[in-house]
Amino acid sequence: MRARAAGLLAFTAILLLIGMLPLPPYWITLANYIGLYSLVALGLVLLTGVAGLTSFGQAAFVGLGAYATAYLSTAYGASPWIGLAAGLAITALAAFLIGLITMRLSGHYLPLGTIAWGLSLFFLFGNLEFLNKYDGITGVPVIGLFGLPLVSGRSMYFLIWACVLGAVLCLGNLLDSRSGRAIRALKGRGMMAEAMGVDTAWMKIAIFVIAALLAGLSGWLYAHLQRAVNPSPFGLNAGIEYLFMAVVGGAGYLWGAILGAALLTVLKDQLQAVLPLLFGGNGNYEVIVFGIMLVVLLQRAREGLWPYLQRRLPRRKDTVMPENAPALPQRARPPAGEPLLRVEKARKQFGGLVAVNDVSFELQAGEIVGLIGPNGAGKSTMFNLVTGVVPLTGGEIRFRAGDGMRRIDGLASRRIASLGIARSFQHVQLLPAMSVLENVAIGAHLRGRRGIPSSLAGLNRAEERMLLQEARRQLERVGLGRLMHEEAGSLALGQQRILEIARALCCDPVLLLLDEPAAGLRYQEKQALADLLRRLKGEGVSILLVEHDMDFVMNLTDRLVVMEFGTKIAEGLPQDVQRNEAVLEAYLGGIAS
Structure with a gap:
């Protein structure tokens, strides 16, 4: 726990330094998108990496958060903070209802189920008249924080990364807890978890909702950063990329989500500029590179890059010494012979x-x-x-x-x-x-x-x-x-x-x-x-x-x-x-x- 706190403090210092340096707006924008993607990938670390529940549909939850705040703020003049509350509430309700059905599936049926509802929500965004169909919603207002409008990308940078750091802290607390141990037991040890008293069905739905809420938060930030929303960023391709970020960085590690989001965002940006020149035409050539990267990664570092790097760096293992705590109460036992x-x-x-x-x-x-x-x-x-x-x-x-x-x-x-x-x-x-x-x-x-x-x-x-x-x-x-x-x-x-x-x-x-x-x-x-x-x-x-x-x-x-x-x-x-x-x-x- 002390090691995690030290890591958070060091990373916070780096983020503050980046925010205060006179970097070009382009790099600040790139950092903002890394933060937005990190929020979704963090949810996938909990859902897929820790609990073993694969989801390709997280981009649709990003869309729910984005569209909720965009619609309320443009159609009714609601403040972005009301949009945040409404977006998270809608996302949580949708995730709960979807989870009741989807989380009962197992094996390859689960990822297929997430693809199905992800596509359904994507086409819903593009076909609803009040959401302007595929044209989307423009004129989304800026977020006001303590009376200051967050107009520029640099001002949004601090809010986005504060949300990321808060998510890392909260998820770290969760994983180091009674509930966190139950979540870890879901991955291939469901029968044991049930025998220890864990309600595995409810636990799956709960973490599905948490992952969706992180995606919805990312969508809220995205809508007010871009000042416009349309269905394009919330399709199946985006869902696959989010999962890819979590896997590449290290699906079972919180810091791996940020590493994966940073690596793929920067790499995608550079490849989109270089590859068309090499191949002599426009196209999504970066997908080819990502596919090759995934094959190599699964051969060389199946747990992702973060644990691969972690093993090569000197690190101090936290020693938990549970002492001086009151004893747990014990149940009464029947008399011998009964x-x-x-x-x-x-x-x-x-x-x-x-x-x-x-x-x-x-x-x-x-x-x-x-x-x-x-x-x-x-x-x-x-x-x-x-x-x-x-x-x-x-x-x-x-x-x-x-x-x-x-x-x-x-x-x-x-x-x-x-x-x-x-x-x-x-x-x-x-x-x-x-x-x-x-x-x-x-x-x-x-x-x-x-x-x-x-x-x-x-x-x-x-x-x-x-x-x-x-x-x-x-x-x-x-x-x-x-x-x-x-x-x-x-x-x-x-x-x-x-x-x-x-x-x-x-x-x-x-x-x-x-x-x-x-x-x-x-x-x-x-x-x-x-x-x-x-x-x-x-x-x-x-x-x-x-x-x-x-x-x-x-x-x-x-x-x-x-x-x-x-x-x-x-x-x-x-x-x-x-x-x-x-x-x-x-x-x-x-x-x-």
Whole structure:
């Protein structure tokens, strides 16, 4: 955080110097357009680079902001500031409605959907009579700020870049927050995010609206800089260029958006002057150069230019030391021996395949129960049924919430997590580029209350310290405290599995579901894990685990449930299950004693 503040101060000083130097108006105009494009690219960093949601239609939101202020100021004489409020309101409403539909799409359908609505808005601008169709609106008034009219490009320069710096500061605050960690988890880790309590559908719409608002702000500034608006700058080609700027600069990095916007704006300006002379005719030859650049970039620096440059510059890593914050409140746990989880004739079919076949078992508070069986027995599917990842085909699942047992089948994963059920995954679900501390803090998502607006404004600092301190406490609890500032992707597989346990503990669970927690661990690490799970049991945390290491399971669990081909074939004490003929048949194919 200190490094980001220092970077902002240094960049502000450079911008002030540029604004005060007697540079030609042409270069100031170029700097203004870089700032306008940077605002849109910053939104795409959040939307595409961080959350993994590709959009080709951001230029249409620029158009909404521009046309709203242009129309109100010319037709009704409204001040530009009323135009700003109206433009942002219209943009937010349009983005919300579009997002409700578009953000449900995935894969290649999402970018195709953004192309569709981007083209729709572009042709809407060009066909509405009150917007003068393709002729557009002229005579847009200048912005007045503190009684001073911002007539020249140089005076607009300071306002444009103040907006850019404000956007960088706010988005930086957001990404370093509880909501920011949830946003990062959207990119390929949606199931994990839901299991930690994140409402991923709402989060996608929220960041879609934020990106649209930045584009709308750019459009407002553009309209009063140009003093005229027409549909040409808001088409699909402009949308592609905005996305290209974010990708070239570094789609996951805020400063990369500014770098990409500056590079492409300057390069496009120079190429438009030079290439027609080389080819002997007019044309958009710069598009050819941009295409070649993108191919080379994807081969040499897939993350963009900013991280490529960053790795080659000396930099100091911020060290977050969450200390001296109040502890987070903990939920009450039921007394040992009371029923906690009851699975009654649970059934799951995938077409004609019966993955779980009318399985019933019960887990009591303060117990460690092992769910074992050969590969393909349906154990992980049972975990997914309990945690709401997949719905039941038949039967029911009940969990003790408050003073009674309530049905949880049919609830979303995040609702089940809020009741006190946390889990790890068979295949590790981490965010490899984030620190170990931040990965674990995702587990405390439901224990925080500050949302996106507070995070943008930096009003969440006290809560953030509490969440990070809880993450640190859980890391030290599982023996990974010394690695809290390392990238999660640099850890060995066994350490990543322990990290997942720490993240689950951050949820403050009553019931902990662990899917093969000992896989990849050495003998001493398994012993340490067993000791940890026994301590958790002593603290009132109940555990249901899937594991293939029979020595580990037999020495740890209170009871075992054995499955084969989706059916429960045995249940009981470990020593009894070891002698069960059906279990021996399932594991060993039948061996005479």
